[in-house]
Amino acid sequence: SWKANFLTKNWDLYDRIRRVDPRWMRSWLAKTRTFPESRQKLEWQAQDETSLWNCVLSLRPSGIRAKRMTHLPALVAITQTPILGPRDRRLSPREAARLQGLPDEFDFGHQRDALTYKQLGNGVNVGVVWNVLKAHVERDRDLLLATERGRAIYEAVTNAPQSPLDPVREALARRQHAVAADALVPVAAH
Structure with a gap:
């Protein structure tokens, strides 16, 4: 199953790092355990990319998801606006509107960006x-x-x-x- 494969790969990575530098591993674990639970898991879906900053990052309640820049996650009606790693910023409301097929002339008025993202996340292209x-x-x-x-x-x-x-x-x-x-x-x- 995918979950068993996921856990096996994580254990293998942990074991390899622990064998090379056990002190660093203990220090890293002590540090990461202070992170909120939503930041303790990294879900890598970026195949052969070598840096998080080459990816689209989604900060989800279940953890951080990294995907290749060829795929953007679904817009959702909560605060999970994707981060465009190479641009070092979040997806803008205008870019999100374009993904939903709205022309640049479409205006969301003076509402907060959070409401615009929510509307776009509830919408269909x-x-x-x-x-x-x-x-x-x-x-x-x-x-x-x-x-x-x-x-x-x-x-x-x-x-x-x-x-x-x-x-x-x-x-x-x-x-x-x-x-x-x-x-x-x-x-x-x-």
Whole structure:
């Protein structure tokens, strides 16, 4: 099993270091035992990388996870924003929004970054939703074409652009225009 393999490899590493420098190992263990439990485990999923700082780091309740820079972890709705090792910083809200397929024009307003990360973590990539909808409509083509309402749905989806990016940008522009127009309307005095 993976857990037995994991434990065996950890014991082998411990044993090799202990044989080379037992004093250093005792000192290291004394130090790491003062770490919070969430920092005592390192889950290495970065294959042949040689440094943590070449990896994406996730500080999780179960420990620190290191992955190659070719894979970012799922955005989650809590405080586990990935750290980009080579850039020595966390993933920005804008970068997280791009991963969810939102264009740079998308604005989260003046809310705290933590709320933005939470919203993105609870969301699904725009392109994924777009393509799943198109696949379902094509799968259910015969069923949809059997009714007037179904035909309208089928035509709307099959005639939609290949990518959701342009419609999202158009909706954002309409929203910005409406907000600007609302700002011109005087507020009635009470």
